[in-house]
Amino acid sequence: xxxxxxxxxxxxxxxxxxxxxxxxxxxxxxxxxxxxxxxxxxxxxxxxxxxxxxxxxxxxxxxxxxxxxxxxxxxxxxxxxxxxxxxxxxxxxxxxxxxxxxxxxxxxxxxxxxxxxxxxxxxxxxxxxxxxxxxxxxxxxxxxxxxxxxxxxxxxxxxxxxxxxxxxxxxxxxxxxxxxxxxxxxxxxxxxxxxxxxxxxxxxxxxxxxxxxxxxxxxxxxxxxxxxxxxxxxxxxxxxxxxxxxxxxxxxxxxxxxxxxxxxxxxxxxxxxxxxxxxxxxxxxxxxxxxxxxxxxxxxxxxxxxxxxxxxxxxxxxxxxxxxx
Amino acid sequence: xxxxxxxxxxxxxxxxxxxxxxxxxxxxxxxxxxxxxxxxxxxxxxxxxxxxxxxxxxxxxxxxxxxxxxxxxxxxxxxxxxxxxxxxxxxxxxxxxxxxxxxxxxxxxxxxxxxxxxxxxxxxxxxxxxxxxxxxxxxxxxxxxxxxxxxxxxxxxxxxxxxxxxxxxxxxxxxxxxxxxxxxxxxxxxxxxxxxxxxxxxxxxxxxxxxxxxxxxxxxxxxxxxxxxxxxxxxxxxxxxxxxxxxxxxxxxxxxxxxxxxxxxxxxxxxxxxxxxxxxxxxxxxxxxxxxxxxxxxxxxxxxxxxxxxxxxxxxxxxxxxxxx
Numbered sequence: 258x259x260x261x262x263x264x265x266x267x268x269x270x271x272x273x274x275x276x277x278x279x280x281x282x283x284x285x286x287x288x289x290x291x292x293x294x295x296x297x298x299x300x301x302x303x304x305x306x307x308x309x310x311x312x313x314x315x316x317x318x319x320x321x322x323x324x325x326x327x328x329x330x331x332x333x334x335x336x337x338x339x340x341x342x343x344x345x346x347x348x349x350x351x352x353x354x355x356x357x358x359x360x361x362x363x364x365x366x367x368x369x370x371x372x373x374x375x376x377x378x379x380x381x382x383x384x385x386x387x388x389x390x391x392x393x394x395x396x397x398x399x400x401x402x403x404x405x406x407x408x409x410x411x412x413x414x415x416x417x418x419x420x421x422x423x424x425x426x427x428x429x430x431x432x433x434x435x436x437x438x439x440x441x442x443x444x445x446x447x448x449x450x451x452x453x454x455x456x457x458x459x460x461x462x463x464x465x466x467x468x469x470x471x472x473x474x475x476x477x478x479x480x481x482x483x484x485x486x487x488x489x490x491x492x493x494x495x496x497x498x499x500x501x502x503x504x505x506x507x508x509x510x511x512x513x514x515x516x517x518x519x520x521x522x523x524x525x526x527x528x529x530x531x532x533x534x535x536x537x538x539x540x541x542x543x544x545x546x547x548x549x550x551x552x553x554x555x556x557x558x559x560x561x562x563x564x565x566x567x568x569x570x571x572x573x574x575x576x577x578x579x580x581x582x
Numbered sequence: 583x584x585x586x587x588x589x590x591x592x593x594x595x596x597x598x599x600x601x602x603x604x605x606x607x608x609x610x611x612x613x614x615x616x617x618x619x620x621x622x623x624x625x626x627x628x629x630x631x632x633x634x635x636x637x638x639x640x641x642x643x644x645x646x647x648x649x650x651x652x653x654x655x656x657x658x659x660x661x662x663x664x665x666x667x668x669x670x671x672x673x674x675x676x677x678x679x680x681x682x683x684x685x686x687x688x689x690x691x692x693x694x695x696x697x698x699x700x701x702x703x704x705x706x707x708x709x710x711x712x713x714x715x716x717x718x719x720x721x722x723x724x725x726x727x728x729x730x731x732x733x734x735x736x737x738x739x740x741x742x743x744x745x746x747x748x749x750x751x752x753x754x755x756x757x758x759x760x761x762x763x764x765x766x767x768x769x770x771x772x773x774x775x776x777x778x779x780x781x782x783x784x785x786x787x788x789x790x791x792x793x794x795x796x797x798x799x800x801x802x803x804x805x806x807x808x809x810x811x812x813x814x815x816x817x818x819x820x821x822x823x824x825x826x827x828x829x830x831x832x833x834x835x836x837x838x839x840x841x842x843x844x845x846x847x848x849x850x851x852x853x854x855x856x857x858x859x860x861x862x863x864x865x866x867x868x869x870x871x872x873x874x875x876x877x878x879x880x881x882x883x884x885x886x887x888x889x890x891x892x893x894x895x896x897x898x899x900x901x902x903x904x905x906x907x
Contacts, residue, residue: 311677311680313640344668344669348637351631351632352637355635356636
């Protein structure tokens with residue numbers, strides 16, 4: 258097996274976030290499940306945008322946020338995801354490549370616009386997401402560059418990829434190529450509603466294809482039907498090499514074989530917007546693993562990156578994480 | 583004279599900001615004058631964007647920022663400015679109308695894209711701006727809705743309007759209609775480089791058309807060739823009803839007849855990005871004037887709004903200013 262050219266390759270939905278403040282009454286009036294991610298069609302995206310407050314726009318997408326974080330730590334990163342050749346597509350591409358991320362998936366030249374996620378941030382800093390997948394539905398197995406996957410030490414996949422129909426096949430193709438090339442495959446479960454949608458498929462995937470798993474407590478509960486983190490950790494330890502269970506302000510639990518490492522959350526001055534917290538935690542852990550750091554050190558980098566991103570609006574780090582670390 | 587329907591009508595360049603961090607070396611390498619606003623063509627905008635770091639996008643435009651601030655205070659506000667019917671144009675329109683601002687200038691259906699300003703924020707929180715005027719060059723006197731101007735207590739104009747050729751005529755038309763309807767005309771000098779470009783025209787305008795003037799120390803120096811604020815205040819007092827001279831962290835000086843009111847800057851916790859400081863100061867003062875508040879109280883609202891906007895990225899308030907006040 259040749260040496261990897263990239264530390265981490267992310268495969269995910271390529272999305273631009275449109276972020277506005279909202280109160281709980283707004284979420285209720287629009288039937289939104291607070292803290293979750295709902296899929297919406299174009300008509301609903303337009304209608305919802307028209308009722309939202311003044312917003313800012315920033316590149317997003319779960320795996321893409323993680324990849325931006327890995328690059329910000331100084332890691333060698335790449336990304337596969339589908340945009341349209343429109344203004345939002347240009348923004349998405351710029352924000353990855355400007356960090357040194359290799360991003361060469363061809364933009365769609367027709368069809369739906371680049372995906373957008375309408376993010377409502379409530380005064381408690383919790384984010385509620387409404388995603389119009391747009392051009393993401395055009396991601397197919399043909400977009401999975403086999404050489405790129407084989408040249409990446411870790412291929413990181415987001416569970417959200419199970420939503421656009423053809424992306425599921427792209428997901429499986431990437432995982433199969435990575436394993437076949439002797440590389441590692443990492444997965445984030447993305448969202449408890451997403452886990453509910455694809456529970457059995459995720460269980461099978463984890464058992465058969467995944468080396469490194471990221472999940473939060475709600476996702477663990479959705480997968481196992483219980484919040485018993487210790488029991489879930491024991492079960493996962495038998496299926497994956499490393500599991501990272503995030504617990505918001507309680508920090509995280511890293512699991513590997515019989516090892517259990519509890520990592521505290523990093524201190525923050527002001528909680529502003531939790532969008533991207535899990536994504537950036539994953540960035541820290543994946544970067545640490547690429548540098549053969551201990552589980553405790555990987556967790557520390559994850560906590561540090563998550564703490565940076567929740568202190569401002571937007572799901573990408575504003576400060577170079579390598580300097581913070 | 584019938585009662586005004588709008589407290590403040592802004593006329594200005596309709597711009598979306600693309601905001602990234604940069605160091606002083608980046609500014610030097612690209613020949614940028616720190617703290618200023620340079621006009622760039624489309625080719626330079628593309629080239630510069632390609633070298634900039636990861637960015638966020640947010641609606642901007644000097645007078646538009648002020649109008650957003652007036653609306654955020656609870657004022658009845660309107661705006662005239664030109665966008666293209668593209669994604670950035672939609673963003674710009676949404677971010678004003680979502681605040682309750684009346685914005686009905688028809689978007690251009692062909693020609694250049696919506697204007698964008700590449701904003702580089704250095705570690706000292708200073709912003710350096712590079713504007714591609716795009717669709718703003720299509721603002722003409724035909725876009726000045728005479729009824730709207732006549733129905734607005736104050737028409738607020740930005741000096742930057744002298745850059746797009748036809749906008750200068752739109753500017754004069756708006757000022758003439760407002761004065762003719764017995765309303766007030768306010769002007770911000772916008773930028774010291776802008777003052778240098780149109781010095782004699784600005785001097786004539788102030789003497790003939792302006793009731794309320796906003797300027798910072800650098801603009802005063804560009805206009806008078808001296809930093810003698812007291813002398814400038816005396817001169818301006820003879821030409822306009824109210825002049826507001828901003829002095830960054832030293833606060834501002836409000837001038838009216840023989841009255842001189844020094845207003846301190848509002849305290850802040852962390853200086854992040856000075857973009858929009860002057861625009862939001864003007865918002866506070868104009869809102870205060872619309873409510874017949876004292877000069878000292880107008881200045882306090884200006885300081886408060888400026889303090890909000892310099893503690894985060896982007897030139898629009900993130901918190902409702904009416905609640906802060």
